[in-house]
Structures are given as C-alpha cells and as structure tokens.
Amino acid sequence: MRAGARYLILFQYIGTKYSGAAKVPLHQLGKKGIQDHIEDAIKKLKPLNPVFSTISSRTDSGVHAFSNSAHFDLQRKNDNPPFTEDVLVDALNYHLQAEQIRITQAYRVPDDFHARYRAQSRTYVYRIALGVKNQNLLPVTEHNLCWHLRNTELDVGAMREAAALLVGLHDFSSFRAVSSDLAFKNPVKILDVARIQPGCSFVQTHFYRDIPFLELTFKSRSFLYKQVRRMTGALVAVGQGRISVPRVKEILEAKDSLAFPQGLAAPARGLFLTRVVYKETDLQVSSQASEEQLISTGPSED
Known part of the structure; x- marks a missing residue:
C-alpha cells in the first residue's frame, strides 16, 4: 500500500x-x-x-x-x-x-x-489609523482591519525609544495575558524586531481620504499569548503621553503579568500575522x- x-x-x-x-x-x-x-x-x-x-x-x-x-x-x-x-x-x-x-x-x-x-521566525504587523473619531468613519475596506485612534499624531520618537527597550533577550512575563492557559510556556524570548513606521492603505489610493496609518512590526521565533497586543498597547500609550518610556522598562523588568496596566492592550482587529519562516x-x-x-x-x- x-x-x-x-x-x-x-x-x-x-x-x-x-x-x-x-x-x-x-x-x-x-x-x-x-x-x-x-x-x-x-x-x-x-x-x-x-x-x-x-x-x-x-x-x-x-x-x-x-x-x-x-x-x-x-x-x-x-x-x-x-x-x-x-x-x-x-x-x-x-x-x-x-x-x-x-x-x-x-x-x-x-x-x-x-x-x-520547525518555524524559524514569526512576524506580526499591527495597523493603526490616526485621527478617526469612530469606526463608522472608516472606509468599508478598513472595517475590523485596524485600530482607529482619535489622535491625529503620536510621539513616534518616544514610541521607538520604548520599542528599543523590548528588543533582545527578555523575560516577557509582564506582556503575557493574565488568564493565559499557556502559563507553563517559557516567558524568555528573543524579540528580533520592534519597528514603527508609516503604513500605506488601500483607502488612501481609492477613497481620497487623508487617514494616516502607522504599522508596528514585531519579529521573533515565538511569542507569548497576547504579547504583541500588549506591547502595541504599551507603545501607543507612550505615543499618547499616557505612560513614560521608563514606565515601559519598569513593566518589562517586573516580569509579572499583573504589572501590566489594565485596559492597555490593543484590540485584536488591527493585528496581522504576516510571515512564518x-x-x-x-x-x-x-x-x-x-x-x-x-x-x-x-x-x-x-
């Protein structure tokens, strides 16, 4: 046979x-x-x-x-x-x-x-639309495909400074979901990339709306449950001035999921797994x- x-x-x-x-x-x-x-x-x-x-x-x-x-x-x-x-x-x-x-x-x-x-790396991209008061103002092509913020501008320089703190070998316990059923998973990870850059959108070409986008890119061999959404939420909070860059370092070094501020994680709808190598x-x-x-x-x- x-x-x-x-x-x-x-x-x-x-x-x-x-x-x-x-x-x-x-x-x-x-x-x-x-x-x-x-x-x-x-x-x-x-x-x-x-x-x-x-x-x-x-x-x-x-x-x-x-x-x-x-x-x-x-x-x-x-x-x-x-x-x-x-x-x-x-x-x-x-x-x-x-x-x-x-x-x-x-x-x-x-x-x-x-x-x-056998996966060598995974890459996630988080998409953020700026200056959008509510989801109904998003073109239909972007509904449920990005996180819309009222802010027209974020302090991207501060966000990049905070993102640099996350790159490298760390215990990411603070960025793991509190209710994770994968609590046994090793929290020590190597984050290879944490990049923030302007993003492009289908909307800008075809709907004639000036909606600026940001893309946050994260690359690692593996991630903890909700780690990317928590890192994104923390970096956005830095960009909005809600928390400081040193505060992100404190959260990381606490190595405790309860140290992560409640309600700070980014919503699921803006996150894309873009590549598995x-x-x-x-x-x-x-x-x-x-x-x-x-x-x-x-x-x-x-």
Whole structure:
C-alpha cells in the first residue's frame, strides 16, 4: 500500500468572524476556529487516514493573517499517488470558498516535519489609523482591519525609544495575558524586531481620504499569548503621553503579568500575522517522493 504524504500549507484569513486560528473544543458551541474549517476541507478530499492538522501560530479571535501555516498527513484511497501541491491548493480552496480563508501555497514535506516547532521566525504587523473619531468613519475596506485612534499624531520618537527597550533577550512575563492557559510556556524570548513606521492603505489610493496609518512590526521565533497586543498597547500609550518610556522598562523588568496596566492592550482587529519562516532544507522531501508526486494525475478527490 502506498504511504501517505505530509504537507505544509500556507493560508491567509480575515479573523473577524472566527474564534481564532486554533480548533474549538467539541464541548464549546458557537464560532469555529480557522483550523476547524481547514480540517473540514481536508476531510472532503476523502483521505483514508483520520484528519488532524497542526498549526504554527494560534492567533486569537479577531486577529488576521496574511500567512499562517499548518501541516497534516493525507493518504489517498485506491493506492492513488499523493496530490501535487497545486492540485491540493485548488482542491482545498474549492471547499473553503464560503469562508474568508484561502490556501496560498502547499509543500510536500518530510514525514517528521512540524509546522510549529520547525518555524524559524514569526512576524506580526499591527495597523493603526490616526485621527478617526469612530469606526463608522472608516472606509468599508478598513472595517475590523485596524485600530482607529482619535489622535491625529503620536510621539513616534518616544514610541521607538520604548520599542528599543523590548528588543533582545527578555523575560516577557509582564506582556503575557493574565488568564493565559499557556502559563507553563517559557516567558524568555528573543524579540528580533520592534519597528514603527508609516503604513500605506488601500483607502488612501481609492477613497481620497487623508487617514494616516502607522504599522508596528514585531519579529521573533515565538511569542507569548497576547504579547504583541500588549506591547502595541504599551507603545501607543507612550505615543499618547499616557505612560513614560521608563514606565515601559519598569513593566518589562517586573516580569509579572499583573504589572501590566489594565485596559492597555490593543484590540485584536488591527493585528496581522504576516510571515512564518522555515529553513528550505526542512521543506525538502527525498527525490523518490518528489518523483512520486510528479506522477499524480488530475484533481480527483477520491
């Protein structure tokens, strides 16, 4: 019998109507997670094996992604060869077309590949619209895709000074959600990038509105639960003059989630996971597997 194949898929989504990237436990009713919908699409390909996927990044409810990733195994019926990567992308998107989720790329990967643990870095971008009194004044293309602030200007210099304090090796316990169910996770992380720069918007080109945007970019191998939203909220508070740069240092050095000021975290709607990076060598399968994949024929889902 022909063995199954392991795939890595890259996918994007608008997270507004989903409970988050991770699968929702069976005992919880309500909105599904992104992972639930992807697994439903895989099941419609009628594999022989039970469907189980592993996502690289568990984004929270309301958070979006330009590129998240997951791996799963798929064994086809009747000893059929594995799907080619292009056919798999098309087939999954066919079954996801009712959702705001799209598969952008697929890789046939080694059987021991792990989407979460093999990730070398993750990059998040937080989008902020300035000078917007309420959400109804945002063009429809930006609804639920940015954090709108009444301020027309922020002290970006002070924000960058505070952001520099976060870069490097630190215990980020103060920036972890108090109610996190991942409290056992090592809070020591290396933040490679904390960058603040003007952002561009589809709105500015097509809606003739002068809405300035800021983009806060964070890159690390991994993050704690709600760490990016808490760092963003603290930096914005610095830009608004609500807290000082030294106060951010005090919060960081406290190493205690209760030291983070209540109500300061940024909302989910402005956050995007933009990139998950892997080593090219981790994505390579054997030459025999590659040749086997090339002989896969047609988009049959049996």
